[in-house]
Amino acid sequence: xxxxxxxxxxxxxxxxxxxxxxxxxxxxxxxxxxxxxxxxxxxxxxxxxxxxxxxxxxxxxxxxxxxxxxxxxxxxxxxxxxxxxxxxxxxxxxxxxxxxxxxxxxxxxxxxxxxxxxxxxxxxxxxxxxxxxxxxxxxxxxxxxxxxxxxxxxxxxxxxxxxxxxxxxxxxxxxxxxxxxxxxxxxxxxxxxxxxxxxxxxxxxxxxxxxxxxxxxxxxxxxxxxxxxxxxxxxxxxxxxxxxxxxxxxxxxxxxxxxxxxxxxxxxxxxxxxxxxxxxxxxxxxxxxxxxxxxxxxxxxxxxxxxxxxxxxxxxxxxxxxx
Amino acid sequence: xxxxxxxxxxxxxxxxxxxxxxxxxxxxxxxxxxxxxxxxxxxxxxxx
Numbered sequence: 001x002x003x004x005x006x007x008x009x010x011x012x013x014x015x016x017x018x019x020x021x022x023x024x025x026x027x028x029x030x031x032x033x034x035x036x037x038x039x040x041x042x043x044x045x046x047x048x049x050x051x052x053x054x055x056x057x058x059x060x061x062x063x064x065x066x067x068x069x070x071x072x073x074x075x076x077x078x079x080x081x082x083x084x085x086x087x088x089x090x091x092x093x094x095x096x097x098x099x100x101x102x103x104x105x106x107x108x109x110x111x112x113x114x115x116x117x118x119x120x121x122x123x124x125x126x127x128x129x130x131x132x133x134x135x136x137x138x139x140x141x142x143x144x145x146x147x148x149x150x151x152x153x154x155x156x157x158x159x160x161x162x163x164x165x166x167x168x169x170x171x172x173x174x175x176x177x178x179x180x181x182x183x184x185x186x187x188x189x190x191x192x193x194x195x196x197x198x199x200x201x202x203x204x205x206x207x208x209x210x211x212x213x214x215x216x217x218x219x220x221x222x223x224x225x226x227x228x229x230x231x232x233x234x235x236x237x238x239x240x241x242x243x244x245x246x247x248x249x250x251x252x253x254x255x256x257x258x259x260x261x262x263x264x265x266x267x268x269x270x271x272x273x274x275x276x277x278x279x280x281x282x283x284x285x286x287x288x289x290x291x292x293x294x295x296x297x298x299x300x301x302x303x304x305x306x307x308x309x310x311x312x313x314x315x316x317x318x319x320x321x322x323x
Numbered sequence: 324x325x326x327x328x329x330x331x332x333x334x335x336x337x338x339x340x341x342x343x344x345x346x347x348x349x350x351x352x353x354x355x356x357x358x359x360x361x362x363x364x365x366x367x368x369x370x371x
Contacts, residue, residue: 047336048346056344110349113331117347 002062003070004156006079012160015062015083023060026144034147036094046091052107053114054091055152061087063153084127086154090114096147099137099256101246109239115263116227116235122154122268123228129269130155130162138258140285140292150261158267165264166276173275181277184208185219194315197244197322201237204245206315211305213287213314214252216245219279225266226278245282248321253289260284 002017024033031042036049046054057065063085074080092100092111100108115133122131135150136143158166172180188194188205196204196216204218218241224230230238249257260283266273287293287308298304330350337343 046344047338050348051346052349053347054344055347056338057342059340059342110331110347113349114347117331117333 001071002064002067002083003072004081004083005072006081008077010160013081013157017060017062017083019060024145026139026146032096032145032147034089034091034145034149035096046094049094051094052110053093055088055114055118058087058089058151063087063155081156085156086122086125086128086152088118088122088152088154090118090133090150090152092148092150099148099246099250100135100242101250101256103243105236105239105243108242109236112227112230112235112239116230118152119227119265122152123226125154125268127156128154130158130267131265132159132162133263135259135261137261138256138285140258141260143258154268158269161262162264162267166267166273169275169277179223179275179277181219181279182223185221193312196248196315196318197241199237199240201234202241204241206311206318208311210311210314211299211307212283212285212293213307213309214249214282214284214318215311216282216284216318217279218242218245218282220277224278225273225276227263227265229278242280244322245318247323248318249282249284251321252317253286255289258285 002015002019004013004015006012007014027033033045035044036046037044038049045056045059063083065084065086067082067084070080070082072080090111092098092103093107100111103111119131119133122128132153132155133150134153169180172178172183176183184207185203188203188207191208194205194208196206198204198221201221202218203221204216206215207217218238220230220234220238222234227235246257249259262281262283263278264281265278266276285292285294293308298306332348334346334348335343336346
């Protein structure tokens with residue numbers, strides 16, 4: 001059962017998705033449901049192995065193309081709506097034991113092409129207002145299946161974090177005539193100390209306002225709004241930048257570094273978002289080799305993050321690991 | 324907009340429960356970059 005329940009206190013939607021309680025949780029080695037089905041083996045979710053990347057509808061979705069009716073009635077104070085949307089899983093490889101960081105640039109480039117293809121198709125659906133491409137990596141951020149994969153949620157509304165960025169960008173454009181994120185990139189370039197790496201098309205930095213010690217943003221140098229605006233060389237540039245950053249992450253503490261990767265691009269509701277700017281945000285939970293950053297009282301209860309580190313120092317650490 | 328070169332092939336199937344699955348394959352020349360040696364990227368792989 002699933003539905004969207006409105007939170008009038010925060011002005012946002014929460015999805016109930018009770019079927020997700022039964023999803024596969026950290027299966028033993030050899031029983032990964034995302035590995036290809038092998039002859040004589042147990043039937044997995046993926047019936048064949050002859051592919052580079054595969055995308056499919058999530059077996060345990062939070063949003064559905066054909067959602068059931070809500071189990072509870074709405075009221076004036078508590079609106080309820082169908083949890084209509086799309087949840088996809090994107091497997092990066094048939095190989096269970098790889099990670100995006102381990103993949104060669106050419107294969108990461110192929111993943112960027114797949115992201116673009118999925119964005120283009122989901123963006124065109126009339127009930128979709130926002131296509132969110134992301135990856136949860138590592139048990140520290142709640143991963144339940146280790147097979148290398150990302151996810152895509154196509155929401156029937158613009159999610160709150162993106163809505164805040166859109167509004168800030170709109171107001172900045174109104175006030176100054178310029179793009180807010182272009183301004184952030186210019187400021188980071190001027191200051192230099194928070195830049196981790198850059199190439200012709202992309203720049204990676206820990207922003208001035210980072211909430212996590214190793215929070216990293218990868219931003220397009222050209223002012224564009226979505227993956228479908230990229231040239232082939234810009235897709236390649238993004239793949240090269242992802243490879244550099246992910247390898248640097250893994251080099252920090254000699255572990256396969258956990259993170260949440262969030263791709264922020266324009267909404268899909270048909271409005272004009274020329275004031276917005278494509279970028280990727282990473283939220284890694286590790287603050288040292290043995291300690292995690294938790295969302296505690298101030299973060300979870302008040303929405304104010306406390307970063308125990310200086311972005312300038314953490315950027316220097318990562319910069320030293322760039323190959 | 325993206326340039327016209329597209330080395331990607333797709334094949335879409337429907338699973339018994341009605342969900343779609345899209346298999347992507349690429350020309351080998353787009354996938355054959357040399358991977359970083361394992362000891363360069365993740366010296367001792369552990370899940371965290």
